[in-house]
Amino acid sequence: xxxxxxxxxxxxxxxxxxxxxxxxxxxxxxxxxxxxxxxxxxxxxxxxxxxxxxxxxxxxxxxxxxxxxxxxxxxxxxx
Numbered sequence: 001x002x003x004x005x006x007x008x009x010x011x012x013x014x015x016x017x018x019x020x021x022x023x024x025x026x027x028x029x030x031x032x033x034x035x036x037x038x039x040x041x042x043x044x045x046x047x048x049x050x051x052x053x054x055x056x057x058x059x060x061x062x063x064x065x066x067x068x069x070x071x072x073x074x075x076x077x078x079x
Contacts, residue, residue: 015040016033016036016037016040017036019036019037019039019040020033020035020036023035023036023039
């Protein structure tokens with residue numbers, strides 16, 4: 001499998017430059033470093049949400065307990 005050096009590089013400057021290189025051609029305009037930083041942050045956040053959803057679905061699928069009944073108890077103070 002090909003190693004993705006850009007994905008394993010912890011140098012923020014290199015990550016921003018690589019993000020700009022990838023996205024500028026797709027967006028069709030020049031990007032600032034701030035544009036590239038926001039893109040990287042948004043894509044990372046998007047995949048984090050997908051990961052959370054996937055984890056929640058796996059947990060729900062593995063939950064063999066019967067669904068709990070709602071507890072709608074009324075508290076009475078009329079002794």
